[in-house]
Amino acid sequence: MASLDLEWISVFDEIYKALNVSRAAEKLGISQGAASTALGRLRSYYGDPLFTRTSRGMRPTPRADALHPVLRQVRESLENARTGAPVFDPASARRSFRLCMTDLGEISLLPRLLNHLQSLAPGIDIEAEKISADTPRRLEDGAVDLAVGYMPQLDAGFYQQSLFEQDFLCIASVSHPRIGKRLGKQAYGAERHVEVSTPGTGHAAMVEKALVAAGVQRSIALRVPSFLAVAQIVGETDLVATVPRHYARVMLAREPIRQLSVPCELPRYTVKQHWHARFHRDAGNAWLRQVVAGLMPPAVMSPPAKRR
Numbered sequence: 001m002a003s004l005d006l007e008w009i010s011v012f013d014e015i016y017k018a019l020n021v022s023r024a025a026e027k028l029g030i031s032q033g034a035a036s037t038a039l040g041r042l043r044s045y046y047g048d049p050l051f052t053r054t055s056r057g058m059r060p061t062p063r064a065d066a067l068h069p070v071l072r073q074v075r076e077s078l079e080n081a082r083t084g085a086p087v088f089d090p091a092s093a094r095r096s097f098r099l100c101m102t103d104l105g106e107i108s109l110l111p112r113l114l115n116h117l118q119s120l121a122p123g124i125d126i127e128a129e130k131i132s133a134d135t136p137r138r139l140e141d142g143a144v145d146l147a148v149g150y151m152p153q154l155d156a157g158f159y160q161q162s163l164f165e166q167d168f169l170c171i172a173s174v175s176h177p178r179i180g181k182r183l184g185k186q187a188y189g190a191e192r193h194v195e196v197s198t199p200g201t202g203h204a205a206m207v208e209k210a211l212v213a214a215g216v217q218r219s220i221a222l223r224v225p226s227f228l229a230v231a232q233i234v235g236e237t238d239l240v241a242t243v244p245r246h247y248a249r250v251m252l253a254r255e256p257i258r259q260l261s262v263p264c265e266l267p268r269y270t271v272k273q274h275w276h277a278r279f280h281r282d283a284g285n286a287w288l289r290q291v292v293a294g295l296m297p298p299a300v301m302s303p304p305a306k307r308r
Contacts, residue, residue, distance in 0.1 A: 004045055006078065009071050011038040015051060016068050019058045088283035090121035097288050098127040100135050102149040102198055103226040104247055109148060112295045131198075139276045145285055147274045148292065150203065154274040161289065163296040167268045168207065169248040170260045171231060172240045179240070185216060185263040192221035194230055194241040206267055207242055214264035231255040242266075271296075 014024035015035070025035035043050055048063040060068070101109065106128060117124050129144070131151055138144040139158065147154060154160070170188065172179045179187065195218075197204050211218060221239055224230065230241050231251035248259045273292055279285045 008038045008042050009075050011035050012042055013072055013075050016060055088287045090287060094123035095284055096125050096127060097145045100129050100131055100144045100147040102131055103228050104244060105148045108246055108250060116291060145288060150269050150271055158274040158276055159280055160272045160274050161293060163271045163273060165268055166244050166246060166271055168242050168262055168266045169245050170240055170242050170262050171234050171248050171257045173235050174256045174258050176238055183260045183263055188263045189216050189218060191240045193218045194222045194233060194239050195220045196227050196230060197223055198226060210266045216264055231257055
């Protein structure tokens with residue numbers, strides 16, 4: 001048996017609506033002969049005349065009546081796939097999104113995101129994982145939907161959206177025995193520091209490079225792999241830490257710490273969200289990006305940069 005030609009479906013649908021081969025052909029922009037040929041092949045394919053002439057003109061057979069809602073839906077689906085933008089309804093959707101982020105993202109973004117989804121998208125759940133060397137491949141494969149944070153290694157080859165600017169502050173215990181309201185360069189260098197070496201980001205290297213350029217040498221007493229416990233450690237010891245400003249402000253209400261200006265100029269950096277071009281037009285991914293950006297200060301989107 002011959003395969004069903006998709007163009008025949010449009011011919012069938014228009015003849016069913018017009019009950020006239022000539023008007024159906026005109027509506028489709030084809031000749032009457034082409035419409036008649038398509039109808040003949042449909043009759044052969046289904047083994048039924050589909051439309052017959054009566055005293056009231058052309059009428060559909062019971063077989064045509066049964067086929068019409070099915071073929072009409074097929075035609076509409078194909079038309080929507082060709083011209084219509086995919087629709088994502090967060091209120092009714094049931095989907096799991098995976099976000100790759102730094103621990104700073106977990107602290108600052110996840111609570112706000114989950115509170116937002118609870119009422120507006122109850123069927124959406126979030127899985128979070130840490131930024132790693134494997135993050136670019138996982139974005140490309142679709143194993144991860146978005147990567148959020150400061151990740152300069154993702155600037156090339158991925159779509160990116162700037163979320164907010166960030167700089168650094170110093171945090172110390174409110175009961176620190178030597179630090180007053182201000183922290184000078186000499187005192188900053190003399191104190192013992194906590195350094196965070198977060199894999200997949202450039203925070204530590206950025207800070208160290210700027211301090212060396214300013215002639216400041218720190219004494220590192222503790223190195224940790226994440227920011228999660230830094231504020232608590234600082235609040236309970238006489239160690240100090242140089243951390244992103246947003247982290248310091250969040251932790252200020254949770255731990256017995258205070259924030260001070262770093263006594264030398266440190267660079268600012270941009271927190272971004274990244275996604276692969278394969279999923280740029282995915283309706284669900286686009287919705288999630290819009291939500292994340294809306295939870296942040298005004299954002300700016302850039303297309304993928306060319307790899308060098």
